[in-house]
Amino acid sequence: MTNCNLDKNKKICTCTYEPCPRKGACCECIAYHHRMGEIPGCLFTKEGERTYDRSIKSFIKFSQQNRL
Numbered sequence: 001m002t003n004c005n006l007d008k009n010k011k012i013c014t015c016t017y018e019p020c021p022r023k024g025a026c027c028e029c030i031a032y033h034h035r036m037g038e039i040p041g042c043l044f045t046k047e048g049e050r051t052y053d054r055s056i057k058s059f060i061k062f063s064q065q066n067r068l
């Protein structure tokens with residue numbers, strides 16, 4: 001596993017799911033959620049991220065709420 005910025009990424013990661021083994025390994029995080037048809041937590045609004053629902057449907061829902 002190559003994590004060139006692992007420590008730096010961990011410090012700025014906005015995902016609150018702490019037990020995740022991919023935290024800070026952004027390439028693995030993106031690949032994992034892409035494989036699952038999902039979106040990484042860091043792209044959600046703060047409120048949306050905390051639901052841990054990484055579905056595209058949830059992403060759109062919270063993104064639209066943020067604009068109202």
Ligand code: SF4
Nearest residue numbers: 015017020023029041
């Ligand atoms: S978004 Fe998913 S893979 Fe990425 S750090 Fe959070 S729980 Fe882990």
